[in-house]
Amino acid sequence: MPVGIIAKLFKIPYIIHESDAVAGLANRLLMKKAKKVAFGTPPSEEVLKSHPSYVWTGTPVGAEFSPVSPTKQISLKKAFSFNPDKPLVVVTGGSQGSENLNEAIRAILPELLKFTSVALIAGRKHYEDMVDLKKYENWDKASLESNFRMWEFNTTMCELLGAADVVVSRAGATTIAEMAALKKATILVPFARLPGGHQVKNAERLENLNATVVVSDIKMTEDPKLLLDAIKHLVKSPRLRADLADRLHEEACSDAATKLAELVLEEA
Secondary structure, eight states: OHHHHHHHHTTOOOEEEEOSSSOOHHHHHHGGGOSEEEESSOOOHHHHHHOTTEEEOOOOOOTTOOOOOHHHHHHHHHHTTOOTTSOEEEEEOOSSOOHHHHHHHHHHHHHHTTTOEEEEEOOTTTGGGGGGGGGGOOEETTEEOSSEEEESOOTTHHHHHHHOSEEEEOOOHHHHHHHHHHTOEEEEOOOTTSGGGHHHHHHHHHHHTTSOEEOOHHHHHHOTHHHHHHHHHHHTOHHHHHHHHHHHHTTOOTTHHHHHHHHHHHHO
């Protein structure tokens, strides 16, 4: 917000990028004087036509986030020591982690491991509170026997996510863009207590497109079995996973960074 105000005072043109399905307060205010407003989520045709400065670019993600072949997926599972013949569920609350997601996984992990491998990114903020789950991470020399691994954070997230059959995550715009680019079947657990409820709106939009499964954070916290049932249903339904992945991938914009760069160059 301060940068936008100063730019306006000094008559320096600026461009806004709004990645979420609903704009936050700062962006809503700054949009009024922006030369261009780029959206990660496509606004309606009516909105685009009524505001000539509005452009749909998508949300840029790293080039490494791209679909992997079945052969590559097997190779990635092996690289992380998971059984390549078992489905893999990757659960992530981002680099800081999600306490609610972590606690839900703690409650349902014994049941999950009966039918799938599990990779948990506990997050830097919450890892120490989750170290007791390391008891499920059993190794025989260099071989993982338990099909469970937990990290504080993984620096090769694109590879770990590429190995996944199902991803469980929060519903931030960049996370969704990465899952779309990777073409992954995803269960979103939006954090409801963020200002403006943008994660909830991000998730609802994709749920309405039949591009993801959504589990309420509040309901999951009260009853972790809701997450267990959602995961089990996807793991046991390869056709549904493929349909969700295809629809989510339709939301991916591989040239988003290029479009944004072109907007900047045009205004410059």
